[in-house]
Amino acid sequence: MRLARVGVSVLWRGIKWAFLALTIGSACVALLLVLQAGNAKQLHIESPDGAKSQQARVDAPLIIERKAGKMIWRLKAQKAEQELKGSMHLLDPELELFSEDGKRIPITGREAWFNPLSKAIHFKGDVVAHYDEWVLYSEDVSYDHAADTVLIPGDFRIEGKLTKARGRGMTVWRVDHHVRIEEAAWIEDRHPNQMGLKP
DSSP states (O other), X not given: OHHHHHHHHHHHHHHHHHHHHHHHHHHHHHHHHXXXXXXXXXXXXXXXXXXXXXXXXXXXXXXXXEETTEEEEEXXXXXXXXXXXXXXXXXXXXXXXXXXXXXXXXXXXSEEEEOTTTOOEEEEEEEEEEETTEEEEEEEEEEETTTTEEEEEEEEEEEOSSEEEEEEEEEEETTTOOEEEEEEEEEEEOOTXXXXXXX
């Protein structure tokens, strides 16, 4: 009888140790899996000496802005990278602005930066915008969502079938197509009933 009690006691002690070992082993495996999953999703962090910055990459992003059921603008690109400051860096971007009557006004460039909070879009390098028969060329074009305007702070040129223009500093309002040129405006108009050159 006493031997049976000792045997049961040893058995229970063995079961307790087995469960304790199983619990600790399960916790270690769970911790290992969590750490591996965290490392797999970890973004690269760029050090100041030239390693990669923290970025999330997206292929063929598409961002659409609507108001009261109407399309205001649509932004797409070949690739996008989320930057540390919060902006998205876009490669081969295209912004399509839509006028109140639904006319499409595409703007393209080499690269752009999109701020998800302000919804501002800044194009840099070989920027081209099409509107009706006119094509606008510049190196620096921004769309200010809050003011609903296209801003060209630097030099630009415009070419149409019968009109050419160039200048520096231009603001265009999307809704009413109002245009303001800041300085150095030069316009050549080749319409038959026009004088030809206007300063």
